[in-house]
Amino acid sequence: MFGTSLALAFSLSMDSFAAALSRGACSRRPGLPEAMRVGMAFGVAQCAMPLIGWAVGIAFASLVEAVDHWIAFGLLLAVGGAMIRNAILDSEEDEESDCGPVRSGRSEWLALLTTAVATSIDAAAVGAGLAMVDVDMVTTAALIGAVTFAVAFGGVLIGRAAGSRLGRWAELAGGLVLIGIGAKILFEHTIG
Secondary structure, eight states: OHHHHHHHHHHHHHHHHHHHHHHHHHOSOOOHHHHHHHHHHHHHHHHHHHHHHHHHHHHTHHHHGGGHHHHHHHHHHHHHHHHHHHHHHHHHSOSSOOOOSOOOHHHHHHHHHHHHHHHHHHHHHHHHHHTTSOOOHHHHHHHHHHHHHHHHHHHHHHHHHHTTHHHHHHHHHHHHHHHHHHHHHHHHHHTO
8 A cells, every 4th residue: 555655656756746846947046945945835835735634534424435446536537637637738838938027036936826726626526436435534635745845846856947848747647646546446446
């Protein structure tokens, strides 16, 4: 189960990685303090959102017990499919990145927190799906947060050199892994 949780953590962290690469590419000085700040924001959001989704899923678990594996598969398929679609659509757009206006102070923090929450919405859907299967959600959420912190931290540091190009491939891979995890859950509950 640890391997599945780790794969899930890396998959969910890929959109944060893409956003961190972009922040690193757009930042004037993407050093350790900026990487730490971005890593913490993304890590905390990615840790909290699956717990919120899981709590909602638990609240309705008795209503959907007979089809829980289909719901988990459907949610993971939808989130993974959206990640793949975003990666493909981004690759069709112009390669030049527009970093937008340079922000500072409170507006910079607000932009960072908004991005962290936006990139973790899919983790809430995954958490709701995980409420339907036997998983240690606290450990899984902590692993998701830790992996996301590390991935976002590294993303900022390499963002200046790699830019957003690498982020599209990471998001594509993350989407494929989420679909694979959903298929594994469906297989285990229907055939296995």
